[in-house]
Amino acid sequence: MSRIGRKPIPVPAGVEVDFGEGNLTTVKGPKGTLRQQLPPMIVFERDGGVINARRPSESKEHKSQHGLARTLLDNMIVGVTAGFTKQLEVNGVGYRAAMQGKQLVLNVGYSHQVFVDPPEGLSIGVEGNRITVSGSDRQRVGQLAAEIREKRPPEPFKGKGIKYAGEVIRRLPGKAGGKKK
Numbered sequence: 001m002s003r004i005g006r007k008p009i010p011v012p013a014g015v016e017v018d019f020g021e022g023n024l025t026t027v028k029g030p031k032g033t034l035r036q037q038l039p040p041m042i043v044f045e046r047d048g049g050v051i052n053a054r055r056p057s058e059s060k061e062h063k064s065q066h067g068l069a070r071t072l073l074d075n076m077i078v079g080v081t082a083g084f085t086k087q088l089e090v091n092g093v094g095y096r097a098a099m100q101g102k103q104l105v106l107n108v109g110y111s112h113q114v115f116v117d118p119p120e121g122l123s124i125g126v127e128g129n130r131i132t133v134s135g136s137d138r139q140r141v142g143q144l145a146a147e148i149r150e151k152r153p154p155e156p157f158k159g160k161g162i163k164y165a166g167e168v169i170r171r172l173p174g175k176a177g178g179k180k181k
Helices: 060-081 138-150
Strands: 016-019 024-029 032-037 043-047 050-054 084-091 096-100 103-107 114-116 122-127 130-135 161-164
Touching: 024 060, 032 060, 050 060, 060 138, 084 138, 096 122, 114 138, 122 138, 130 138, 138 161
Parallel strands: none
Antiparallel strands: 016 024, 024 032, 043 050, 084 130, 084 161, 096 103, 103 114, 122 130
């Protein structure tokens, strides 16, 4: 049995979980409301303040969906209580990030500034050379962080660009220099 799928999902006080037809799940909490269609073959059972995910059979398809469905529901509950954040770092001479209202403005070596508008439900913050993306939906937070990183990915020679905080960039040596004969 899936080790992840077997773990019970704790439901904190103030969080309301509703399962609709076909496992259309709605989770309401202090940081908002999330709705997602979970795999319909997985059965969720409430037992006091915890929810358990159960699969109907040992078929390969049910096994593959068991851990996924449990993790998706857990991420929804964590999102409406604590939220998710991703941090990025801007590295390079003259590279900088700033906020103009709610809009992120990047100066990353192009002849023009790059503007990023956060979608509804997500927020962007800048402190020095760090960009913080936060929100209640883990997938959307990661997607926005990936789109910001994509504007100028880090290059392997000097390490200039936008990278995730803690990401290690494999550095390459420059040219060896020609030998004179």
